[in-house]
Amino acid sequence: MTLQFTRTEHPHPVSESQRADILAAPGFGKYFTDNMVMVDYDVDRGWYDAKVTPYGPIALDPSAMVLHYGQEVFEGLKAYRQPDGSIAAFRPEANGLRLQRSGERLAMPPLPVDDFISSLRALLDADNEWVPAAGGEESLYLRPFMFASQAGLGVNAPSTQYRYCVIASPAGAYFAGGIKPVSVWLSTEYVRAAPGGTGFAKCGGNYAASFLAQQQATAKGCDQVVWLDAVERRFIEEMGGMNLFFVFGSGADARLVTPELTGSLLPGITRESLLTLATDAGFAVEERKITTEELRKGVTSGDITEVFACGTAAVITPVGHVKSETDDYSIGDGTPGEVTLALRDTLTGIQRGKFADTHGWMTEL
Numbered sequence: 001m002t003l004q005f006t007r008t009e010h011p012h013p014v015s016e017s018q019r020a021d022i023l024a025a026p027g028f029g030k031y032f033t034d035n036m037v038m039v040d041y042d043v044d045r046g047w048y049d050a051k052v053t054p055y056g057p058i059a060l061d062p063s064a065m066v067l068h069y070g071q072e073v074f075e076g077l078k079a080y081r082q083p084d085g086s087i088a089a090f091r092p093e094a095n096g097l098r099l100q101r102s103g104e105r106l107a108m109p110p111l112p113v114d115d116f117i118s119s120l121r122a123l124l125d126a127d128n129e130w131v132p133a134a135g136g137e138e139s140l141y142l143r144p145f146m147f148a149s150q151a152g153l154g155v156n157a158p159s160t161q162y163r164y165c166v167i168a169s170p171a172g173a174y175f176a177g178g179i180k181p182v183s184v185w186l187s188t189e190y191v192r193a194a195p196g197g198t199g200f201a202k203c204g205g206n207y208a209a210s211f212l213a214q215q216q217a218t219a220k221g222c223d224q225v226v227w228l229d230a231v232e233r234r235f236i237e238e239m240g241g242m243n244l245f246f247v248f249g250s251g252a253d254a255r256l257v258t259p260e261l262t263g264s265l266l267p268g269i270t271r272e273s274l275l276t277l278a279t280d281a282g283f284a285v286e287e288r289k290i291t292t293e294e295l296r297k298g299v300t301s302g303d304i305t306e307v308f309a310c311g312t313a314a315v316i317t318p319v320g321h322v323k324s325e326t327d328d329y330s331i332g333d334g335t336p337g338e339v340t341l342a343l344r345d346t347l348t349g350i351q352r353g354k355f356a357d358t359h360g361w362m363t364e365l
């Protein structure tokens with residue numbers, strides 16, 4: 001049975017002129033739309049009471065399991081205004097499936113992908129005017145999340161009750177002043193995820209455990225932390241909230257390498273899409289392990305010409321400088337490389353309806 005969403009009508013809490021001001025300079029994750037989605041789950045009833053309600057605080061029992069044991073998973077994807085005025089999201093089915101896989105690791109019930117898509121449609125029906133105009137770099141960021149709402153402190157079994165929500169936040173151009181390469185700190189002190197752990201899951205706990213390392217990266221003068229594998233501490237896994245690509249060679253002979261999905265890094269939807277787009281463009285692609293030493297030697301010898309990170313929020317971000325306890329070197333000349341820019345152009349062009357969607361990645365919402 002698919003969920004039917006009810007909608008509470010209410011006067012717009014944000015006036016049209018306030019909304020126009022927000023859409024003119026939204027930043028990221030700062031402002032939220034008028035409404036939100038909420039759906040409840042109980043082990044005896046399944047998913048029930050699907051609704052679109054005014055955006056606002058959620059009342060929780062102080063013993064709700066999420067507040068103590070962190071049983072929570074989330075997603076992040078964007079809705080883009082298309083040139084014909086319609087709204088489409090980039091591969092939302094993939095986000096729906098990833099939410100299920102993340103939830104499975106945290107012993108949470110799956111939300112059917114059809115209901116996941118319906119929840120996005122229900123919210124966008126109500127908050128359509130919050131999707132920025134076509135033609136620019138803006139979009140509406142969608143944040144579905146699910147948490148354990150059962151009251152009680154018992155830790156022998158997962159929660160029997162959950163709440164699924166979707167909130168939405170207008171997102172501006174990630175690089176307001178043009179694309180600028182970031183500097184990264186290779187974290188040898190902290191570990192993000194170990195074999196058998198939750199690294200592949202998009203769960204809040206992974207991010208809670210990352211803040212200290214990100215603070216350390218900032219203290220070392222870097223923009224972002226890069227995680228290494230937990231066992232040998234030399235394989236590069238991913239950057240803060242993005243996957244990584246390494247470009248070997250240049251021009252038509254360029255080869256792209258991205259760390260293989262070992263279970264301890266997040267299987268990014270942008271990562272997977274870029275593997276396809278790079279292959280379309282005629283580049284060889286490889287998913288394999290790459291060490292910090294191979295990176296340093298490759299950059300020094302000139303074999304590695306570009307490094308970039310990819311994810312929903314920024315799409316593609318060039319990496320221009322690498323630092324660690326033992327390393328301190330630059331990649332390229334401080335400007336984004338040509339493979340980085342070409343792939344970015346192709347992917348953002350598909351998302352914004354500028355280029356043909358040959359892979360069927362855009363879903364109208």
Ligand code: PMP
Pocket residue numbers: 076238239240241242243266267268269270271310311312313
């Ligand atoms: N790694 C981590 C840790 C992330 O949080 C994200 C953002 N979801 C990514 C990679 C990139 O994933 P995606 O391309 O699906 O946004």
